[in-house]
Amino acid sequence: MKQLHKQSSINHRRDEEILIPQTPPYSPKSLKHPRSLPRSINYLFKEQRLLFIFIGILIGSTFFILQPTLSRLGPTETHPSIPKSFSNNVVSHTQEFSVSNQNPIHGKMGRVPVGIGRRRMRIVVTGGAGFVGSHLVDKLIGRGDEVIVIDNFFTGRKENVVHLFGNPRFELIRHDVVEPILLEVDQIYHLACPASPVHYKYNPVKTIKTNVMGTLNMLGLAKRVGARFLLTSTSEVYGDPLQHPQKETYWGNVNPIGERSCYDEGKRTAETLTMDYHRGDGVEVRIARIFNTYGPRMCLDDGRVVSNFVAQAIRKQPMTVYGDGKQTRSFQYVSDLVCLPVYYHNFFWYTAVFLVTSIGICSSIVKLKEYMYNTI
Template sequence: MRILVTGGAGFIGSHLCRRLLADGHEVLSADNYFTGSRKNIHDLLANPNFEALRHDITFPLHVEVDQIYNFACPASPVHYQYDPVQTTKTSVHGAINMLGLAKRTGARILQASTSEVYGDPEIHPQTEDYWGRVNPIGPRSCYDEGKRCAETLFFDYYRQHKLDIKVVRIFNTYGPGMQLHDGRVISNFIVQALHGEDITLYGDGSQTRSFCYVSDLVDGVVRMMQSGPGFTGPVNLGNPSEYTIAQLAETIIRLCGSRSKLAFKPLPEDDPRQRQPDIGLARKNLEWWPSIPLEDGLRETIAYFRRLLDTPPNTAKGANR
């Protein structure tokens, strides 16, 4: 099939492009390179089945495709709060444009939504039938509410125009290909540990997250796209193993062989206290669950960042010798 991946030069998008090419498809990546990078897809550019297009999905796109994976949107607080109006436009106008494209071409379309639609949840773990607890006017709202509105649009197109839709809610994902300074907790901690700097924790470190390795996540996304037409989602995709932020920091310090210490700062506004997916729906309908343990995934991710920083094992500033 000919498949469009918006945000195809981003962290998850580039991994998804590789998977789809390996599965024998023709892949068109559309990315405005605000947070994505051509470096992420450099190894794909010579592939005759791959095409890279610089495009902002807040403007219509006229191509012929069989499937659309809509992944275009900044996903870390540092990036989505940099230009919050544009973040909302990307989620809302972008969804409208991609849904319009799917309607015209008859393509199946998948929306990469987020666990942030649950906000600071009152139930734990989070199930797909939970409506969430989101501040509509806070500093994170551009992302949280933008993604919630995108889900609304997808289901309205499904009901009104009988569009073939799929919606996944992605929980924290990590792995090789993350940016050095993207503001996500795992990349922040690894870079600080490799430099021997203090590890910055917000709050007391007791807030929890669940971390899914990128290859596991991509497999779940592809399974969702391939699932039967009667299953629209939304479906949670993430690793149900839950860790406190302090546990994560200590694990990264140990795996990096670093002497970094923990440094605590005030908790940002609207930062969720707990985040853990209930993946029962994905297990039942997609026969999907993560297979990569956290420490195994962290070792691969640390090795990737060492290559970026040109920092050999156990010789980083402040590392154990």
């Protein structure tokens, strides 16, 4: 009986297995052939998209045609931002240094629309709170760059840059360039150094340390980040010159142990370091030798001839002339001066030394005294 029941249950299971339909194996649906081209054309013509594309191209083309353009200039051409009256008087002698696989580029290059072809740069200006430095910062901010000012306020003043506080493209760091600093920048303008006789005679060791260690640190930064470096040197590298006027090829007549030598020899050493970094490490450098500068934010008691005469004239004091007064000086207004380092830094494709002065305002001390006496 048990066997019969067992057999019937087995037969019943077999019948169930036969009745359950077998599931067919899974196979993916065949993909339809995409019609990408017709769909793209349909997308373009839908809602007048093609018309808007043509309008955009037309507006862009019109902007490029009508926008004022800059021509990349060769060494003999003048940049439009430099005052015409000043550019005619600028000393244009340049001394080219041998650069491996690099030659001066002459003639015009491509036309670059103003504000489009030029990207905003991140620039550090050492000594940017000083007389010349603050005017340079104004120039760079005015053309749309981001500027970081480094100053220890030994001779610089916060009042010179206070009008830039709150500007998102301006940053002020209180720091002595004798100590290294890490920044990411595209260009370096190295102006940091006491420049007046009163200051560098007061602390000669600090003056030469700033010239040597400060320049080393800034050149090291330029090497690390691949920044272009401009050293603002001075006409004092010629010492008491035996040649008038001086050319870049003239080496000068300097007393290495005089009380001015901390500044004179310090700047000469800074120029040497600059050229050594260029020749040895490929750092792109410029050197600008600045002569006598005057203008707003000038310190009246810095011991230089223009400021001395102005201060004495304002105070109704006799004007002091040392020697016979036949010494000659070249003078330049500060807003004219700051145009040239910016120009050299951006539009010269080779390493060179430039004299930054104005031939037309070369005058003897006696004539300067008479002019100020009659004017002020």
